[in-house]
Amino acid sequence: MNLRGVVFDFNGVLLWDTHLHEQAWQLFSERLRGRAFTHEEMDRHVHGRNNRHTLTYLSGHELTPTELNSLIEQKEHTYHELAIAAGAEYCFSPGAVALLEQLQQRQIPFTIATASPKLNVDFYYQQLDLARWFDPAKLVFDDGSRPGKPDPALFLAAAAQINVPFTECLLIEDSLSGLEAARRGGAGYIVALGPKEKHASLSSVVGVHQVIAQLDELDVAALFG
Structure with missing residues (x-):
């Protein structure tokens, strides 16, 4: 491996807020069409x-x-209300800060590629002190100019x-569309993140090199030398 940079997905990786987005989407689905998402619909x-x-x-x-x-504004405002109500539980995922500190110490460049809109990105910077770690000018989000995952445009940007060429980047994702x-x-090295009960299925996804439960399981020294 010749890894020189890191691209993080955000939701479900650096921020474990998937359950909040699911709650917001379920409320929105019921409002728009009178029924909730099925589990399969959520994944797809x-x-x-x-x-x-x-x-x-x-x-x-x-x-x-x-x-x-x-x-978008209606759905995301619902999400924001749920996030604020979560209080101190709305924070970086386990091991995230330790990993970011290691990358900074080793001067390994890193950024975020998220399918979230700017409305949410601004919310993350406000609520999570994201500027401590991530230059807003280098963070890539869904601005409507690129196709969404599973197209790789977001990650390449x-x-x-x-x-850093994407072929020399460590990429960390939790969703099937993002891994694809x-x-x-x-991507030079693809890490799938998820709970233990999903590790067998994540390991079987084509292209995945490693599966972890939280970010401090990554061996930065071994990956970057």
Whole structure:
């Protein structure tokens, strides 16, 4: 391996807020179509996907920019309310700060590639002191200009922001669509993150090199020399 940089997915990796997004999406699904998402729908149309994809799927038709923006704001404000209500539990995932400190000490460049819209990115910076670790100018989010995962465009753009070829990046993801995007993009080393009960299925995903339960399980010295 010749790894020189790190690209993080955000939700479900650095921030374990998947349950909050699921709650927000379930409330929104019931409001829009009168029923909640099934587990299969969550995996295919929510986890790792951008809002355009999920809201188009829920609506059953192409949305105008005005419709899309309105629905995004409604859904994300629901998420924000749930996050604020979580209080101190709304924080970086276990092992995240320790890993970020190691990367900084070793001067290994890193950034985030997230399917979240700017509305949420601004919320993360406000609530999590994200600027301590991540330069906003180098963070890549869903601004509507790129296709969503499993297309690798988001990850390739993030690698370009830290001036490291994606083929020399460690990529950490938790969603199946994100892992497929990493494989398609040719990530140098793909790490899947998830609870122990999902490790067998995550290990079987094509392209995945390692599966972990939390971020401090990564051996930075071994990966980066």
